[in-house]
Amino acid sequence: MMTLRAAIRFGFSALALAALAVSLPALAADKIDPVADAKAFKKFFYEKFPKLKPEDFVNGPYSMDEGLHKQWVEKEEFPPYEFAVDLGKEMFTKPFKNGKTYEDCFPNKGIGIRQNYPLFDEKQGKVVTLELALNQCREANGEAPYNYVRDEMAALTAYMAFTSRGKPMDIKIPDDPRALEAYQMGKEYFYTRRGQLNFACSTCHVQSPGERVRTEVLAPALGIMNAMPIYRSEWNSMGTTSRRFVTCNSQTRGVPLTPQDDEYRNVEYYLSYVANGLPISGPGARP
Amino acid sequence: MSMHRIVLTALFLLAGTAVALAASEADYKAAYAAADAANKEAGALRNQWTTTASMLAASKKAADAGDFDKAVDAAREAEELAKASIYQAKxxxxxxxxMEIR
Structure with a gap:
């Protein structure tokens, strides 16, 4: 009788141990590790496009083949975003009604800081993108916020990006569980399929960069934020990061969220973080 | 039963089914409410589809024009689309x- 009981006990402990052994790797796999993510992300793209240098990725579709690269070189001679940069510069230094300017809202007067956005603001407890920071600056100075998808916002961010060209993306995730959660939510958004076409962001920008969707060449996800904002020939105008997300959603037949909703700011945080070290190339031009 | 009668009876029967099949305003309202509720659930999951919205709009437009058959069909399709978007989100x-790069 004793032996049977002992055997049963032994059996249970063995089972418990086995269960523990199985759950341990599962736990390890679920741990949020942005450093490892960024490393794997870059490795994936470097191996997929072995001929490209890391800094080429920030030119999106123009990095994908030689013909497109030539188009890009030619475009850069008379870049279509130039007007936006000039307008942005003018707007940036023009005083608000209270006499202050955008310069007063940003470190280093807003020059050469684009690579630090989005950042996690511990006071607000959320990701703050450059677009959001600009509108917060306006509101703090008694001005009405700009529409996130229109020309004024594109001009301001174009100018700020232009003053940061070549600087490596430098996104920080502070030691704050909320920051890590925002990063993780951004990652989840990026890989989540949505819309009637059942597309995730990654369907186009991880699985198919360099391929065509109708006449368009898809950009790689690596460094995709570094070029924002962009002048798109398809739009015949400048577009902000917000505009890009909203149109991506509707193209997959999903109802877009409101610009600067949590999901959009978080996915921008994720995509910018995994591109850390790659140069800012914005404002960009795209077909 | 003369041939005449058979044809007449058949006609009456057919007319009867046609009336039974035609959708009423109440049918439209019920179908639309069900579709709208499903679409709101998709909205709470942050995953509505543009095609659901189009079908809901088409349903309302048909109802406004008095075509309740068409309105009910569109509402039912909207409900199916909304349910698919809920399934997708979940x-x-x-x-x-x-999909994650690891």
Missing amino acids: SEKELWKD
């Missing part, structure tokens, strides 16, 4: 991990 809660 299943993607886990499935997204399969």
